Amino acid sequence: MSTVVQPCARCGARWAVHGAPMHWCPRCRGVLLSPGPVDAPPERRNYRWVARKPDHRGGRGTGRPRAEAAAGTPCYAEIPRWGLLDTPAAPDTAPAGRSARAAAAAGRLLLWTALAFALAALAELGRYAILLYNRTRLVAPLLLRVSDAAVLTFAVLAGVLALLAAIAAVARLIQLRAAAYALVGRRDPRSPRTLLLGSLIPVLNLVWPGVFLTEAFTGRRDPRALRLIRIWWVFWVLGGTVAVAALCWRTADSLQSKADGVLFTALTDLVAAAVALLTFGVLNALSGRDLRGRARAAHRLTVAVDPAVPVIAPLHRTEQARSTADARQNSAAGDNTGDEAVDREQEEVGAK
Incomplete structure (x- = not known):
């Protein structure tokens, strides 16, 4: 055999x-x-x-109807000893406090803020279109009231959401700094009050948020974190500068300057929406999440150091195989009955 x-x-x-x-x-x-x-x-x-279904052989080509699945909740008779995924154990999560809940809501608030600023920009563009139309024709008072209400509503809504998103983003910043310093065995040298005041006080918040993020992620192995922080910092300062310029433009006296101020305010709202979206992406990237805010899948790699070995040992002709081949050649030279006697027979080995 x-x-x-x-x-x-x-x-x-x-x-x-x-x-x-x-x-x-x-x-x-x-x-x-x-x-x-x-x-x-x-x-x-x-x-x-x-692995296949137990009944895959009986149902192949027999034309018999499949048995209906048994009703009830499927269960195992014993603990399965096989699997396809080796998911790392989830870390223990502490009870969520007020700061943790605020940090978790930062992503949603930033998205709502971006949407509010986009709607505010559309309202400003609508007002500018009314101003262009009013150059040659009269405008209905109802249309003016609707335009004023839309501009005021979306401006106030965007401002309130921006303030709430800023507070939540500072809570996320505190978490990021704590996790970054914990990786190197240190404690955050700045208090939460310092981080909150430096990130929310006007004019100061153009500088200190970038400093806070740079302090936490300096010296990390991945240089993309610092590059991402610097790009965000440039857009953050640009957004603040454009906002200050829009406020100063409102002091103009001429009609043309006021009309240009409406268009510039729409541009400011669009820049603010872009900054909110960029902040959302930066916080997710620094937290190890994708652009949608979902946790990235962990990659567990193993270094192969063993020498390469053949998968299957090479086949060698034994003495029995040589004698069988010689007998086949001798029988082929004799008659056909010898061929039938040494014809190869297949032997099925039962499944282990």
């Missing part, structure tokens, strides 16, 4: 190898895998077994 077999990829039967390997299964005409020892361990094979 040969100790080298070829498993069938379709029916699972294993056929003994006598001489040259075969390609097709004599039973089901399925593809035969590469030859290998009958008791070869998994690391010596160049194929892998695939």
